[in-house]
Amino acid sequence: MTTAALIVAAGRGTRAGGDTPKQWQPLVGRRVIDWTLDAFLVVPEIDRIVVVLHPDDAAHFAPPPRVEVTIGGATRTASVRGGLEYLAQCPDSAPAHVLIHDVARCCIKPSHVVSILRALEGADTPAVAPAVAVTDALWVGAADRVSGAQDRSGLFRAQTPQGFDFAAILAAHRAHPGAAADDVEVARAAGLGVTIVEGDDDNLKITYPADFARAGRILGHHMDTRIGFGFDVHRFGPGNHCMLCGVAVPHNRGLQGHSDADVGMHALTDAIYGAMAMGDIGRHFPPTDPQWKGARSHVFLRHAVNLALTNAFTINNVDITLICEHPKITPHAPAMQSALSAVTGVAPNRISVKATTSERLGFTGREEGIAAQAVVLLVKKCTLPG
Ligand SMILES: Nc1ccn([C@@H]2O[C@H](COP(=O)(O)OP(=O)(O)OP(=O)(O)O)[C@@H](O)[C@H]2O)c(=O)n1
Numbered sequence: 001m002t003t004a005a006l007i008v009a010a011g012r013g014t015r016a017g018g019d020t021p022k023q024w025q026p027l028v029g030r031r032v033i034d035w036t037l038d039a040f041l042v043v044p045e046i047d048r049i050v051v052v053l054h055p056d057d058a059a060h061f062a063p064p065p066r067v068e069v070t071i072g073g074a075t076r077t078a079s080v081r082g083g084l085e086y087l088a089q090c091p092d093s094a095p096a097h098v099l100i101h102d103v104a105r106c107c108i109k110p111s112h113v114v115s116i117l118r119a120l121e122g123a124d125t126p127a128v129a130p131a132v133a134v135t136d137a138l139w140v141g142a143a144d145r146v147s148g149a150q151d152r153s154g155l156f157r158a159q160t161p162q163g164f165d166f167a168a169i170l171a172a173h174r175a176h177p178g179a180a181a182d183d184v185e186v187a188r189a190a191g192l193g194v195t196i197v198e199g200d201d202d203n204l205k206i207t208y209p210a211d212f213a214r215a216g217r218i219l220g221h222h223m224d225t226r227i228g229f230g231f232d233v234h235r236f237g238p239g240n241h242c243m244l245c246g247v248a249v250p251h252n253r254g255l256q257g258h259s260d261a262d263v264g265m266h267a268l269t270d271a272i273y274g275a276m277a278m279g280d281i282g283r284h285f286p287p288t289d290p291q292w293k294g295a296r297s298h299v300f301l302r303h304a305v306n307l308a309l310t311n312a313f314t315i316n317n318v319d320i321t322l323i324c325e326h327p328k329i330t331p332h333a334p335a336m337q338s339a340l341s342a343v344t345g346v347a348p349n350r351i352s353v354k355a356t357t358s359e360r361l362g363f364t365g366r367e368e369g370i371a372a373q374a375v376v377l378l379v380k381k382c383t384l385p386g
């Protein structure tokens with residue numbers, strides 16, 4: 001099931017001020033848009049990311065790898081519609097789900113994106129949206145005078161990303177005559193049910209000049225960094241290839257194991273679990289459990305990556321060493337980097353795959369099996385107190 005993220009970024013940011021629209025303004029050393037995109041780029045389940053830009057901005061935006069660009073309209077609603085129509089252009093590649101997000105909500109956490117996606121997958125409605133219950137007293141006012149009070153029970157502050165069944169929200173937008181505050185309003189106008197999921201007070205929308213400082217305090221974090229180390233060995237047996245870091249490498253023998261015996265992926269998976277002090281593959285996928293017999297190792301790796309994301313960690317970089325005399329690894333290293341990137345969401349240039357022999361010493365030297373070592377660095381943004 002494919003999922004797309006649609007980031008609307010065609011607004012002019014008039015309320016935020018500044019010489020350029022807010023999404024292009026600097027915030028803790030990067031642009032607002034860079035923070036927003038990163039939160040989606042690191043989520044492996046998101047297959048496509050589309051940014052909707054104003055025509056004046058599109059020419060000077062160099063999209064990062066995997067990010068597509070289309071042009072928006074005069075209102076937020078028109079920009080969302082433009083993005084949805086872009087995704088619908090080719091029916092074969094239209095996503096099943098779409099997460100629609102304001103570029104101006106740059107403090108969105110990857111773990112929050114994942115939890116909204118999970119909620120959408122499990123919901124009995126075609127839409128889910130994050131919101132925070134109103135906790136302040138609400139007044140009605142005119143000029144500087146309070147003229148009444150408003151009951152706050154049942155009132156929520158709506159956030160993004162709002163998640164939808166793609167076909168349903170596309171049809172709802174096509175049927176919607178004018179502008180709306182958000183896509184939940186468009187969905188409800190079409191009769192779609194919307195499930196409220198937990199919002200996050202840090203997921204503010206930069207709207208006024210003072211919001212930059214608030215967002216800066218949230219993003220101006222110190223890092224919780226964790227190093228993880230993994231080691232694995234599989235023995236050779238009959239076969240004509242070895243699965244190594246997601247690539248079937250031709251060889252006159254195969255590797256034996258309960259799963260596909262991808263020793264490189266196993267070492268990396270254990271390194272990620274290890275960095276979080278959350279056990280190892282054997283604990284999460286017991287070899288005594290027949291359902292994992294012959295399993296593809298990307299299932300284990302994806303599980304470890306998701307565990308990292310739901311604990312608010314992102315993978316900064318990976319370094320894997322395969323230890324064997326044969327097969328020769330270097331010609332396959334770029335394909336291995338790509339395969340690991342596809343599973344983890346980590347850019348290939350942050351994934352190192354290298355190899356060494358053991359100078360014909362020991363079990364790897366005698367070509368009885370292959371060993372792998374992996375090191376990973378996980379980072380978590382931590383809000384500074386105050
Ligand atoms: N024609 C528009 C208007 C808004 N947006 C996007 O919708 C989101 C929420 O809108 P808002 O915060 O109001 O942004 P701006 O329209 O840029 O701000 P302002 O109303 O102050 O001009 C932003 O990510 C904005 O870029 C858009 O894609 N196309």
Ligand SMILES: C[C@](O)(CO)[C@H](O)COP(=O)(O)O
Pocket residue numbers: 076102157158159160181182183205207
């Ligand atoms: C979509 C939204 O962020 C949900 O809170 C909000 O409605 C956008 O509001 P704006 O009027 O475009 O600022």
